[in-house]
Amino acid sequence: MKSGRLLTTVVAPLIALVIAFGIAALALLLVDIDPIAAYQEMLSFGLSTESLIITVNNALPLFVSALAVAIGFKMGLFNIGVEGAYLLAALFAAYVGAQFSITPILHVSAILLVAAAVGAFWAWIPAVLKVKRGVHEVISTIMLNYIAFALSAYLFLNVFRAETAGLTVATDLIPETGWIPSLNPILAWFGIEARAGANLHGFLFIAIFLGIGYHFLVNKSRFGYDLRSSGANPTAAHASGVDPKKMVIRTMLISGALAGLVGIAPLLGFYHQYPQDFPRNFGFNGIAVALLGRNHPVGMAFGALLFGFMQRSSLILDLVDVPKEIVTIIQGIVVLAVVIVYEIISRYVNRRVIASAAAATETAPDAPPVAA
Amino acid sequence: MGEAPAIRLEGVTKRYPGVVANKDVDLTVRSAEVHAVVGENGAGKSTLMKIIYGMVRPDEGTIQIDGEPVSFRTPKDAIDAGIGMVHQHFMLADNLTVLENVILGSEPRSGVMIDFDAAAERITQLGNAYGLRLDPNQKVEKLSVGERQRVEIIKVLYRGARILILDEPTAVLVPQEVTDLFTSCLNLKGEGHTIIFISHKLDEVLAIADHITVMRDGQTVGTTTPAEVDARELAEMMIGSELPSPETRESTVQDKVLLRVEGLALQSDTGRQVLDDISFEVHAGEIVGIAGVEGNGQSQLVDSIIGVIPEATGEIALDGRSLVGLPTRERRGAGLGLIPEDRHRQGLLLGSPIWENAALGHQDKEPYANGIWIDKKASREQTEEIVRRFDVVTPNVDVPAAALSGGNQQKLVVGREIMAGPVVLIAAQPTRGIDIGAQAAVWEELKTARQNGMGILLISADLDELIGLSDTIHVLFEGELVAELDPSEITPEILGSYMTGAGAKRAS
Secondary structure, rough: HHHHHHHHHHHHHHHHHHHHHHHHHHHHHHHOOOOHHHHHHHHHHOOOHEEEEEEHHHHHHHHHHHHHHHHHHOOOOOOHHHHHHHHHHHHHHHHHOOOOOHHHHHHHHHHHHHHHHHHHHHHHHHHHHHHHOOOOOHHHHHHHHHHHHHHHHHHHHHHEEEEOOOOOOOEOOHHHHHOOOOOHHHHHHOOOOOOOOOOOHHHHHHHHHHHHHHHHHHHOEHHHHHHHHHHOOOHHHHHHHOOOOHHHHHHHHHHHHHHHOHHHHHHHHHHOOOOOOOOOOOOHHHHHHHHHHHOOOHHHHHHHHHHHHHHHHHHHHHHHOOEEEEEEEEHHHHHHHHHHHHHHHHHHHHHHHHHHHHHHHHHOOOOOOOOO | OOOOOOOEEEEEEEEEOOOEEEEEEEEOOOOOOEEEEOOOOOOOOHHHHHOOOOOOOOOOOEEOOOOOOOOOOOOOHHHOEEEEEEEOOOOOOOOOHHHHHHOOOOEEEEEOOOOOHHHHHHHHHHHHHHOOOOOOOOEEOOHHHHHHHHHHHHHHHOOOOEEEEEEEOOOOOOOOHHHHHHHHHHHHOOOOOEEEEEEEEEHHHHOOOEEEEEEEOEEEEEEEOOOOEEEEHHHHHHHHHOOOOOOOOOOOOOOOOEEEEEEEEEEEOOEEEEEEEEEEEEEEOOOOEEOOOOOOOOOHHHHHHHOOOOOOEEEEEEOOOOOOOOHHHHHHOHHHHHHHOOOHHHHHOOOOOHHHHHHHHHHOOOOEEEEEEHHHHHHHHHHHHHHHOOOOOOOOOOOOOOOOOOOHHHHHHHHHHOOOOEEEEEEEOOOOOOHHHHHHHHHHHHHHHEEEEEEEEEEEHHHHHHHHHOOEEEEEEEEEEEEEEOOOHOHHHHHHHHOOOOHHHHHH
């Protein structure tokens, strides 16, 4: 059992990484670029103090987005709508947050609350559609993304945009009480000095708290048990007393609330307002990170850091004449490879567990091994 | 004779780490015969069949098909050699038609298109030839269990199988469907097909088989014919001890009504009356049996009482308290226990550890729950208690439920429901597909629970079980309770005729 866990949690992702970088190297060789040199550039640039700080900053929204997706995955719900939800939530949070100024902690909490509420509302729509009308959540959440893009663009330009037309088009600046402070002073205690511009987001603590909360909710609570049983065998969960409709609503509300918080790290740690070019794609990449981390909070943290690192270190590639799209290729292959390698290894481990259990009890198992 | 046997195994041995699943097995199956392989779960039948079907490679021994030595690497090799397997758990895509299911993976082509007409014709042809009649364009989700099995059989015939392995084919069937299946088996035999029939229902084996091979502890203990043995002798060969009986002793029925169902009715989406004016009572210390051919409303009756189907109208009262309108969780909380008819569908989380399975249905109550949390430590202790008391054979409570044999999975389900101490226990097919030893254990537990004043609603397709255990038997026919019978005065034959509706006419 112990070695089985090691195989699935550590060895599988490592193999997947090697495969992904190997295939990307082949792609580079095809266009006559030395992959070793390119990877060396990425590493040496990516491992500087500033790069590592930005790696973590990049990872924060991805991690929260992955949590939002993963909680749905756990019961077999596919919330593809994180992308639209976080954009809307960030816009509303930025607007509401700029309207007043109170004690810092309260101000930040209020902004978080607005973001979570908007995200939860946005996820509630597909949940109700599924429960009342049987609309599959993949379809409705994808379509709601487009509605969210259009709606946020409309609200931004016509309602929430700041009156004072400066060079940048953005909402009003949130007063400083609504900012989440940088953690650089804490880093300084440890003798880590970063150049200006690389500020470690204070949202890190909130993200860690969310990760721990996710773990307890999913793996330790009664709600989590109902959630996981619904994912593992919906008919058995139903017969055991889990109300499938309530479960869908609750899970989507939690997923949406988490989705609402995705944009908070860049919003309150960097922009302090909602600009027209507010970063996109955290929602979609979060799906990849959730897959990469097998819905496990620690796994997803590593996945988010990996994506954050690649995003950061790819910046150097343009300077050495390597197309930085190669990183997108690696990200794509890494997800595919993780899914495939994990499946192969977990089948092997499952077979072994079942065979050894059958051996210990000298009976033939009743069912074929199931992938966990 | 002189003809080579269809299958000949000599000295076949298969070892798993720490256990020998098959030891020195000899098996000779003649061409165009029905050859039964009987034995308890864990006796090595499944492993042996997997070896013949190419799913498992033996460590020692030889396999000959029609006199030719073979060495299968995958089921594909076995299929190419004319062997087909009908699994106990059907492997069909519900939302595809019969035709699509049959041709899946070996589609007949004309150019790049699939030649559906040719396939449909061939299926109809096969169906007519062997009494396996099916509408090729019907969706599988609309079919009864017996019809699904016919699809599986046609599927292997379509792939050219001459040797058919039927793994526990009657476990999921009702008496009438069993008769149909046997007719088909005889037709197949008549056309020169060879059938290996795996079962532990001895009456059926004696009725259909030409030869019977008995397995025990991974070995073949002998081959006999139905003419030479009766069911009791066969059972003794299998387990080496007395045959258990479901018979209950003196009545423990009390006056107190625990479950009252009155005027329960349910319509299907298409407006068919699935349940019609069902009324009955279950008293403390009473086992009330529901007999009926499968598909006459049993599943809907159970699901309506437990609340999984909330649309039913009428009164359901547990210990005087109406359950109507309550969600399943509150009904369970009020003291309803459920042993579901299909443990894989409604009773277990196969990929999850045993202790999580023990909590299923009781996850909101002590000892499994502690406030809003699941108490893992207490849950594991409770599970160990179930494992001990109900003799669930497992290395520990952390292995996935899928690792247990069917009988042990069932004992786990029965154990968790009885240990929870329900007021009324709904036991649907409580001994389906499990071996004699586990069957006796489950019967014993139900009898003890009855003695302790539990009310039990027993839904079963096993007529001996119904007659042996029940204090009262109701017959469910086309959604109606058509007769109430005293089990001490009837035989399986009489009960069987009531179940087909004939008895009801006679009674009126």
